[in-house]
Amino acid sequence: MKKFFALLKVSVKSMLLSSTNSRGNSRKKAATGAGAMLLIAFLGLYMSGLYSSMLMQVLAPVHMEVLVFIFMGMGALVGGLMFTTFAVKGVVFGGKDNDLLLSMPVSTTALMASRVSAIYLENLLFSFFVLAPAGAVCAFMTQSGVGHSLLFWVRLIVAVFALPLLDTALSVLLGALVAFLSARVSKGALGQNIVMALYMAAVVWFVFNLNGMIEGLAANAAGVKESLSWAAPMLWMADGIMGDWGLLLAFAACCIVPFAVVVFGLGKVYRQAVTAFAARSARNDYKLSAQAASGQKKALLAKEARRFFGTPMYMWNSGIGLMMLVAMGVAALVMRRDLQSLLAMVGGDFPTALAAAAVMGFCLSMCAIAAPSISLEGKYLWILREAPVREGELLWIKTGFQLLLSVPCTVIAGVCLAAALQLSLWEGAALLLVTLLFNLGHAAFGMLMGLAFPKLDAVNETVVVKQSLAVVLGMFVPMAVVGVCALLYLLGDMLAPWAALALPLVLLAAFAAGCVFVLAKKGPAMLRAL
Amino acid sequence: MLRIEHYSKTYPGGKKAVDDLTLHVRPGEIYGFIGHNGAGKTTTLRAVAGVMDFTEGTITIDGRDIKKDPVGAKRVTAFLPDNPDLYEFMKGIDYLNFIADLYDIPADRRTKDIGRFGDAFELTGSLGSPIGSYSHGMRQKLALISAFIRRPKLLILDEPFVGLDPSASHLMKGYLAELCQGGSAVFFSTHVLEVAEKLCHQIAIIKDGRLVKSGPTEQLVGDSSLEDVFLELEGDK
Incomplete structure (x- = not known):
């Protein structure tokens, strides 16, 4: 056990440091790490609290509070899976220190357990952020008073600790499949992309069905619960939290057993798995033919594209916002009649253009392509530094790559939305103008965050793309800018119609101009100092 | 080809990695740079390659100042770190x-x-x-x-023989010589003193960031071996 805890300490420390930047003293690192953690915690608690209270408002009057825990438990499970499945490949099977640790007199099961425990801790955080607000909502919004007893909280804590065990077992198995495909399929990235696409399709199907379930919740809550019999462990968890100790224990067993099987089963073959997943031998059948030349800029852009499209972790995490943006635009156009009748029901005062711009801004905020790109250079940064290219040019190529992807998506989505929502010509033009300005500011801001909070020593790209401070700030600060713009629109609307557009436009122009100016002025020196 | 004049590098925290280093590499020369671990070899090579900023002195490659005209200087240079991580x-x-x-x-x-x-x-x-x-x-x-x-007009190599098999090492030595015959220069660090002694026209020995001896290999080595000279200068003999 002593060895296990020593290994666990290393894994956890590595995980905790993953959000910090690689420069600065330990106090600064701790502060940036804590800041990122607080931001994620706040958002997690807020989102979960919001959805829990929305559900509870519908379900408490019909005494079906149990469904809140079923849905939130499912949310935690699916969210945790999304968050950690692709991390498993790097954290569990592809750690840089695998060679070192496997050469030490430590059992492979202990090593596997320590790696898996780090994933468990991530899932535990997720479980806590989702279930704790649901518990708080239950305590305040139910009439039965079930949430006021100490035992309710004890049962909730048991669920919070047990659920991530199931999540971890599933994500380790799926992650092993991803690692296997990457090693075995010649187009490893394509294989991973297919798995991720199927996974996203499953999530979308689930979300669509969940929406349908919530719509008919109040009328048929009991029926909805019955229809969820395929997710029996979630029902046991929810009934357990609400007071059934037997079902809670059954749920705990349902989580502990798969976790133990995965840890001990894969632990026994950990060495073989690590070897098999890493074994990619170079072929020896290449025939050199005439090579083509291209310019510096094209080569650097092609390199960014190759990294983005060839690294599923990067593409799916940083590109999901753009996919959502285009999908939303096309879906709005296809279902424009439904959308228009919905808007007619809401009434003529609804700020349609504002809503479209806000949703587009939200999707674009999630497109953090430039923010992690400096950290992704990591150990390869010497190649760019040695190259006869000015630092400023390197930064603009990285920023430009994000714009190259986001601008066409913005235009497609903007045009589709303008047509679907029947916006006037000037409203459509304004929508495109503000979202394009936002694109520019967001890309430049992301690049600046990448330079200010680099993570050049990350153990794998998962850490950079998912957890680095640059990415967290590169997403959430622009989201806050979108929020402030919406407020300014509403404020301006109270003054004069022109002010409603002018105020957010001025803010966005200032945001874009400020970020571009700082990037141009300070960026090269910041890159040189890394 | 390469002129390093009064080059110093101080790391944040005050540690002086290299102190007032001056050396010149002429076209057609293979210049060996030797010293113990942490002597300042890699720090110097990285500064010459324009990969790392430095505090004092000037470095010019083929007449181009690495600070004032980094793109021009890098265009005629190739640098290989000791452990080249490639995409x-x-x-x-x-x-x-x-x-x-x-x-x-x-x-x-x-x-x-x-x-x-x-x-x-x-x-x-x-x-x-x-x-x-x-x-x-x-x-x-x-x-x-x-x-x-x-x-390249100047090839900068940090421990180039580490990880290469004997035939690749032999090939590389041949290509280095060929490059120099064409008027280019090679500036490299190594711990393999036998190779340095046989391959280099000039050798510089650095200790604790300061140049302790430099000159043509025959002159520097004299009747003894480079290993003896190195150990004597390092105070290990």
């Missing part, structure tokens, strides 16, 4: 083309040089595979090929 998401041939594009190497010349050096280092057949599947030695060879196809 693992690229295939070997993609990496070579990427480097060739950055240095504006024409298509026909790059095809010819990639074929020549690829065949010599027995790597051509593997150029279609991702770099992630290469062994350490194969990566080292690919990095060397990427340096040679640039036909």
